[in-house]
Amino acid sequence: MPDDTTGGAKARLFDAVERRRDRLTDLSRRIWEEPEVALRETESARRLREALREEGFEVETGVGGMETAFVARYGEGDPTVATMGEFDALPGMSQTATAERDPREPGAPGHGCGHNLFGVGSLGGALAVRDAIERGDCGGTVVYFGTPAEEAGGGKVYMVRDGAFDGVDAVVSWHPGWYNAPGKGSCLAVDAYEVAFEGETSHAAAAPEAGRSALDGVHLLNTGIEFMREHVPEAARIHYVVSEGGGAANVVPAAATTECLVRAPDRAQVERIGGWVRDIAEGAALMSRTDVEVTKTSAMYGVLPNHALADRIRANMDQVHRAGGISLSDDQREFSADLRASLGDVSLGRLPAEYHDEVRNRAMYTEPLDAPDEGTTGSYSTDSGDVSWTVPLGRFTAATWPVGTPAHSWQAVAAGRDLGTEGALFAAKTIAATLYDLLVDGELRTAARAEFDDRTGERGYDCGLPADANPYELVSR
Numbered sequence: 292m293p294d295d296t297t298g299g300a301k302a303r304l305f306d307a308v309e310r311r312r313d314r315l316t317d318l319s320r321r322i323w324e325e326p327e328v329a330l331r332e333t334e335s336a337r338r339l340r341e342a343l344r345e346e347g348f349e350v351e352t353g354v355g356g357m358e359t360a361f362v363a364r365y366g367e368g369d370p371t372v373a374t375m376g377e378f379d380a381l382p383g384m385s386q387t388a389t390a391e392r393d394p395r396e397p398g399a400p401g402h403g404c405g406h407n408l409f410g411v412g413s414l415g416g417a418l419a420v421r422d423a424i425e426r427g428d429c430g431g432t433v434v435y436f437g438t439p440a441e442e443a444g445g446g447k448v449y450m451v452r453d454g455a456f457d458g459v460d461a462v463v464s465w466h467p468g469w470y471n472a473p474g475k476g477s478c479l480a481v482d483a484y485e486v487a488f489e490g491e492t493s494h495a496a497a498a499p500e501a502g503r504s505a506l507d508g509v510h511l512l513n514t515g516i517e518f519m520r521e522h523v524p525e526a527a528r529i530h531y532v533v534s535e536g537g538g539a540a541n542v543v544p545a546a547a548t549t550e551c552l553v554r555a556p557d558r559a560q561v562e563r564i565g566g567w568v569r570d571i572a573e574g575a576a577l578m579s580r581t582d583v584e585v586t587k588t589s590a591m592y593g594v595l596p597n598h599a600l601a602d603r604i605r606a607n608m609d610q611v612h613r614a615g616g617i618s619l620s621d622d623q624r625e626f627s628a629d630l631r632a633s634l635g636d637v638s639l640g641r642l643p644a645e646y647h648d649e650v651r652n653r654a655m656y657t658e659p660l661d662a663p664d665e666g667t668t669g670s671y672s673t674d675s676g677d678v679s680w681t682v683p684l685g686r687f688t689a690a691t692w693p694v695g696t697p698a699h700s701w702q703a704v705a706a707g708r709d710l711g712t713e714g715a716l717f718a719a720k721t722i723a724a725t726l727y728d729l730l731v732d733g734e735l736r737t738a739a740r741a742e743f744d745d746r747t748g749e750r751g752y753d754c755g756l757p758a759d760a761n762p763y764e765l766v767s768r
């Protein structure tokens with residue numbers, strides 16, 4: 292679509308974000324200052340919901356059986372386009388907004404993944420599109436999905452299972468990071484299992500023959516998994532912890548539990564490997580003369596990329612960049628250099644080698660880049676995967692942190708209070724421009740849908756969660 296027909300509308304979208312700059316940055320800071328972990332994000336979700344209600348959105352809460360999940364809509368009829376906001380924090384990640392390791396409150400949660408910025412950046416995008424609809428620049432409906440518990444096993448999967456994304460034409464979402472680029476890569480599907488053995492206690496020295504050790508079951512299971520590991524696809528990842536292993540060495544343990552994660556590029560592979568783990572568990576129970584119960588506690592799809600949406604996101608990033616992009620104050624610049632110095636020699640990940648010299652010597656890298664992950668499958672999992680199998684999903688990263696900052700680091704928390712808000716506003720404008728394009732450009736919607744249909748093929752989406760899975764039980768595990 293040529294710029295001259297939409298240029299004025301895009302400029303008005305960017306202005307709509309700028310007009311709300313103070314409210315958005317203030318809201319992000321408040322969520323940062325009161326970090327709440329998965330499914331306890333009561334205040335964070337309330338603040339976001341109220342901001343949407345104040346601007347005329349209709350808000351439905353309690354979606355997917357989670358009190359902190361919500362869906363907010365503005366406008367009427369089709370097309371229907373959407374964005375998503377996360378807002379949960381990480382346990383134990385408390386940190387001040389300074390360039391040295393310094394917890395605000397030792398042991399307390401902190402926004403180590405920048406989800407305060409994530410939720411508010413997406414909010415800014417949805418509010419700008421709301422203005423465009425009200426003004427008559429475009430028709431249709433804009434939706435904001437408030438998606439809790441990303442860090443604890445996947446609130447979005449429960450929302451997808453509940454049909455919350457049905458009838459949506461496309462979703463555009465983002466994540467804080469250290470560069471501006473669309474995503475064209477995939478990631479691993481995952482299933483989580485709790486394997487609980489039950490035996491008989493007895494005195495481990497005086498009457499071992501009367502006991503049956505649940506811990507033996509756990510050892511045999513984990514040993515079996517190690518032998519299986521050689522014979523699964525190379526990209527698979529299997530990891531476990533012993534979450535319960537008995538209480539005293541002189542008592543044969545009657546209860547012992549392994550928690551196990553199985554990941555692979557394809558859901559069918561994950562399910563095959565999971566079936567093998569179940570068989571090993573049965574074998575371990577036979578060998579140790581114990582009983583075993585295997586419970587699937589979480590299941591996610593890998594992300595399906597959508598190049599049609601990624602390319603439009605990239606073009607819009609250029610427009611946002613030309614309109615001022617991420618411009619840092621002197622204080623922000625100084626702080627980013629101090630934080631960058633604290634990281635030392637960093638990994639530049641998948642960034643193409645030709646950028647390395649230029650990027651390595653910068654504190655912040657704010658020019659838009661092409662997707663660095665095209666054709667790759669990252670060794671991580673996200674609950675956005677299930678969304679991407681339900682509706683065309685465009686994803687991108689915006690630069691909220693200094694170059695090379697790993698997510699879940701104290702530097703990411705420190706950057707999230709004041710430095711990262713510029714990247715969140717950049718994300719808001721990119722989301723607004725891309726959702727606007729989706730509302731006015733039928734060819735883009737058709738291309739995104741055709742690519743989605745092509746990638747999902749005949750397989751379709753079949754939620755991997757057990758029918759009786761309850762998000763609150765998941766999170767307490």
Ligand SMILES: [Zn+2]
Pocket residue numbers: 404405406441466
């Ligand atoms: Zn995250």
